[in-house]
Amino acid sequence: MKAADFSYHEATNIQDAINIKAKDEEAVILAGGQSLLPALNMRLSSPSCLIDISKISGLDDIKIDGDYLFIGALATHSHVMKNELVLKRMPCLIDILKMVAHPAIRNKGTHGGSIAYGDPAAELPALAVATNAEIIVSGQNGDRSIHAKDFYLGLFETAINQDEIVIGIKYPLLKQEQAILFEEVCRRHGDYAMAGLIANVNKIGNKVNDLSLVYFATGDKPDSADKTAKLYLENGYDYSNLKNSLNSEIDFAGDLNSSSEMKLHLATILIKKVLNKLEA
Amino acid sequence: MTANNTSNISFTVNGEKFNNVNVPSRQHLADYLRSQGLTGTHLGCEQGACGACTIEMDGKAVRSCLVLASQANGSDLKTVEGFDDQMMEQVKQSFLKHNAFQCGFCSPGMLMTTKEILLSKKKLTRDEIRSEISGNYCRCTGYQSIVDAIEECINEIN
Structure with missing residues (x-):
């Protein structure tokens, strides 16, 4: 459980980090390191160089930016959970972060790190896709914004170019009639989910008139289930119909804790669990 | 621990200053602390699950197996000995x-x-x-x- 050899560079500013990353395709960015370091310790990856961006100042802002809530890449989960703007404008994020590991890990783990790492079992990538968030990256040609739904390409694979670094995430501010609902099933609090669901709901009273469903811990990236959401809107909750639809729409990948059949079952009942929260 | 890459760092542990120490870049903080006789910090899983290595870094609890010694540069650390x-x-x-x-x-x-x-x-x-x-x-x-x-x-x- 010791990492293989790599060099370590403490970046002084974003440009410094971009320059090094652009030159070395085996270098990786170290933000909080709470997913990266376990992977290195287990030798699941062995980069040539870690570019530590955690000491760059000004990357942990949380602010309103037009119609968006902007969260700087280096804001730690603990910091986000205690933030007044998040509490007022996106309280669902606090409930979601409570399920991300444990306090000591949330003290170090960062928002941008979780988004950029792209673990298919993590909550934040699915939240970004479900809320139509924009991921802001900075590179040699300046900054650009990537739609979250175009950001996740495959297992730990994202649309970030070699010379680019995630600097922040922009979540569209929630509208009056909109709700973000969240539920996951895990063996113990703080573990990765066996399956989880984030629903973006438009409602009139308690009636759902628009719905999108994004799953995590089901496949190789956040899995959108648009056809299944449409089916729910048309016919309501019908276990077998929705299960068949999910099975045709998502390539469920089993893991040590749960088979693909179990994930399919959990994904189906999560629709009911999540939407029941509307009535609560 | 042998390594080609090293970092030169300074930090404080339980009020004691460690100046310009050379650490292997790949060494995590718990291993470094234990190598200095601070064996009160325990290592269980080395993947952040068990919590035995939790120490205080700049006033916050962190997993010392998920922090590189290099990252502690400039930090104020406290372990159970302190x-x-x-x-x-x-x-x-x-x-x-x-x-x-x-x-x-x-x-x-x-x-x-x-x-x-x-x-x-x-x-x-x-x-x-x-x-x-x-x-x-x-x-x-x-x-x-x-x-x-x-x-x-x-x-x-x-």
């Missing part, structure tokens, strides 16, 4: 009284997490205490006695 203030003495007495130590392997991490709970000044219920310590495994006590000790600390200290 828990000698009045509040932590009281916490240790409470753990003793409730038999919350048993084998002692999880204790440094449990004490660290307890410290963070007490500093937050929150009046936690027993369920909330369980949630706060969910990142620290204990294989002996069944947690009951640890929750008893932390509950007493919250009532008496905060």
Whole structure:
């Protein structure tokens, strides 16, 4: 459980980090390191160089930016959970972060790190896709914004170019009639989910008139289930119909804790669990 | 530990200054601390799951197996060896009284997490205490006695 050899560079500013990353395709960015370091310790990856961006100042802002809530890449989960703007404008994020590991890990783990790492079992990538968030990256040609739904390409694979670094995430501010609902099933609090669901709901009273469903811990990236959401809107909750639809729409990948059949079952009942929260 | 790449760093541990020490870049902080005789920081899983290596870094509890020694450059660290203030003495007495130590392997991490709970000044219920310590495994006590000790600390200290 010791990492293989790599060099370590403490970046002084974003440009410094971009320059090094652009030159070395085996270098990786170290933000909080709470997913990266376990992977290195287990030798699941062995980069040539870690570019530590955690000491760059000004990357942990949380602010309103037009119609968006902007969260700087280096804001730690603990910091986000205690933030007044998040509490007022996106309280669902606090409930979601409570399920991300444990306090000591949330003290170090960062928002941008979780988004950029792209673990298919993590909550934040699915939240970004479900809320139509924009991921802001900075590179040699300046900054650009990537739609979250175009950001996740495959297992730990994202649309970030070699010379680019995630600097922040922009979540569209929630509208009056909109709700973000969240539920996951895990063996113990703080573990990765066996399956989880984030629903973006438009409602009139308690009636759902628009719905999108994004799953995590089901496949190789956040899995959108648009056809299944449409089916729910048309016919309501019908276990077998929705299960068949999910099975045709998502390539469920089993893991040590749960088979693909179990994930399919959990994904189906999560629709009911999540939407029941509307009535609560 | 042999390594081609090293970093030169300075930091403070329990008030003692470590200046310009050379560490292998790949070495995590827990291994470095233990190599300096600070073996109160325990290593269980080395993947952030068990919580035995939890220490205080710049006032916050962190997993020292998930922080590189290099990243501690400029930081102020506290390990279980430095828990000698009045509040932590009281916490240790409470753990003793409730038999919350048993084998002692999880204790440094449990004490660290307890410290963070007490500093937050929150009046936690027993369920909330369980949630706060969910990142620290204990294989002996069944947690009951640890929750008893932390509950007493919250009532008496905060």
